[in-house]
Amino acid sequence: MNREKRTWVLAGICCMTVVFSGCSGSKKTAEIQPQSIKIGVSVYDQYDTFMSEIISQLQSYAREKEKDWGISITLNIQNADQSQFTQNDQMENFIEEGCDLACINLVDRTDASIIIEKAKSNHVPVIFFNRELVEEDLERWEELYYVGADAFESGQLQGEILVEQCEQDFVSIDTNGDGILQYVMLEGEAGHNDSMVRSMSVINKITESGYTVEKLDDEIANWNRDQASTKMTPFLNSYGSEIEVILANNDDMALGAADALKARGMDSQSDDWPVILGVDGTDVGLKAVEKGELLGTVLNDAKGQARGMLELAGSLILKKDLSPEYTLQDGKYIRLPYQKVTAENVSEIQSRQSE
Structure with a gap:
């Protein structure tokens, strides 16, 4: 939009x-x-x-x-x-x-x-x-x-997408063959509940599933695509092809990371394109999953x-x-469930969202 x-x-x-x-x-x-x-x-x-x-x-x-x-x-x-x-x-x-x-x-x-x-x-x-x-x-x-x-659920599901891909083809993600997932993190806001919880729970899910991770770097990008692209540039300067996974607290920041990779002349269909994961399932995020720029997102x-x-x-x-479609929990809360989105179900999600 x-x-x-x-x-x-x-x-x-x-x-x-x-x-x-x-x-x-x-x-x-x-x-x-x-x-x-x-x-x-x-x-x-x-x-x-x-x-x-x-x-x-x-x-x-x-x-x-x-x-x-x-x-x-x-x-x-x-x-x-x-x-x-x-x-x-x-x-x-x-x-x-x-x-x-x-x-x-x-x-x-x-x-x-x-x-x-x-x-x-x-x-x-x-x-x-x-x-x-x-x-x-x-x-x-x-x-x-x-x-x-529930922000915790979004991080868990983001981690599940990566874990499922690792179970299918770990070698293609672990490009340096050291058995460790080297990642960078793009976070939403300093002190923001969803940002902190997503960042924590995604890593917990990955490690609980038996995979070893190494954080190369992280930055606050305030949910913003342009800021995320800017923050990715020094990551790429410092670590380059060492970056195997990019974890972003939302789709806009995930897309900002993809923008930075494209600016380096990289192609999402090439072997050197790292795994990128977002959260929200925005229209542009779903299109990026469809094109293969993001491995997946979590529909908010x-x-x-x-x-x-x-x-x-x-x-x-x-x-x-x-x-009756909604339940008021504790007389205060309506909580909507998240859903994992990957290439396998993105068309279905897009169709449902357009209804």
Whole structure:
């Protein structure tokens, strides 16, 4: 998705004339069916590929649910531009505009206090999504929820993809024949829960499966393709063909690594192309698996998260049962499972995602 399209997707407000807009702090009785709902949505960075896909899915699903629920749904989508201060102000604006509920993709998962206090004092429920806040913060008020996935599982599955390939053809990966997998790691953010857990669990899975690894280097690339490409350049200068495996915390960074290899004149079909693994299963990530640039990725269900958020929002605002497709764990969490994606099943995944 190009920059202009992403900006359009996130800047747009999905639908629709607001026929009924009460203050979100007002109490709706079970007997009165609202004619419209208004949801404020703030994402940490509109240029994050996975976030862009979630928002696109959320907008599309909102149009479907307008028909199913017989109401108007307005989504006020804002970009926090990687600033927690900006996001705090956006939460204040959502309240002033009478939003019934807020969906927040936190900039800083450890700094949710201001948003929580604003929400609690104004009786505006909040669904945090994709970037999981600290558990103690989620317990500070009964109207706080989280929709996302288990970061530990994503690292485990990323490791499983590599282990399965090693079991099939270890020699082609262990190019120097020393019986050790030499790797570099591209990590998301310093202190980010998903980044730390994925980095740890992928290595644990590989070593628990009986393979020896050697970390040549690692760098923070902030989930960003261009940064990852830049960070790969000194790796290639220092280690060159010693790099047998590239582990990236998300697809954009995996693709940035591939970009750096291509800039060196390397071809993904050649024997000197290292194994590259990502996480997210974005459209561009799936295409890279299809082309053989990535050995695999781990699907982080953008469609499922978007739909889970809207179904939960509808349940809370309209006072109706949550769709049986989703389970609210501990009264707080909707967790979507990850799925391994390799050349064997990528076409199936792509077809399912386009439905």
